[in-house]
Amino acid sequence: MLDHEYSPPANRVIIALKEKGVAFVSKQEDLPNKKSSLLLEMNPVHKQIPVLIHNGKPICESLIIVEYIDEVWNDKSPLLPTDPHDRAHSKFWADYIDKKIYTSARPVLTTKGETQAAAMKELISSLKILDAELGDKPYFGGKTFGITDIALVPLYSRFYTLEKFGNLKMNEECPKLVAWGERCLERESVSTTLHNQYETYDFMLEIWKKLVVE
């Protein structure tokens, strides 16, 4: 698994592997400094992590990898529902998270001033939509932890960072997501993969300083 401890897409794959109890080896890439020749060979199209290498063959794009993991190790902990409509529903929200949440989170964590403020506004409004979609369910899929939860949960470890950067309180903006995040952290697959809020804040602040201050 070509990996990076602070990469949300990579975190997703690791969480999925742990949910399934699959033994794996994580090779940390030295990003953003250098891409290994193995990474360039295994993902020539996007040249990005995560890449899962299984039986010598690469699988790329985090949510595609999570579906693959669910199909290969189908004996336990299903990550997608069985009913086609419910599956489409889970994939729709995982896709929404990919398209809306991480794309507006990025400028929040890498810019300043008006650009950052505008991105923060958009991010919070998208998170409120997810908050409403979650509703009173324990997880996005209902009773079981699944692909939509996996898609979003790496962002949860950035909630403290968002609070500091945006001068807001996530508990006020999207209280249900905060409760959901804590619930996910009770799972070993999540708590042993994600860094805690403060470590994540230190890491993101360093990156932000390098990008914005220089």
Next chain:
Amino acid sequence: MNPVHKKIPVLIHNGKPVCESLIIVQYIDEVWHDKNPLLPSDPYQRAQARFWADFVDKKVYDCGRRIWATKGEEKEAAKKEFIGIMKKLEGELGNKPYFGGEDFGYVDVALIPFYCWFHAYENFGNFKTETECPKLVEWAKRCMQRESVSKSLADPHKVYEFIVSLKKKLGNE
């Protein structure tokens, strides 16, 4: 039916909506699984098919749009990028009749609708896809022999006219 994105396509089946085209295609493949499977059965092949359909989704429309919506250096850059994307796809196709192998499949479904836009991109960008990626055009013509495709795609000349009028509306001549 699509309060989140407010966009087409939306499939309404048994009164319930399914949104996002590739998610809908996968849904169709799962519900009507008794004939013409669009995705392979092997998990690795399925992941590869999803990867390339995702590549098409992420790259083709946006780049094509920049060819007709921009000018000068930006347009030239978009054209170069578009040709690069097509060449990558042509590489992936190789000598297979379809992206799915012997059978028309998921990636073919993802990409073929853009074929009726090629004429417009070529006019605005001043290039010929057939010169740059002959195998890809061969593939497209093969797909057009399928009734499912030929009856679904718009006339390329109408697409061109549509973009011309869209540019006018956007004040973009």
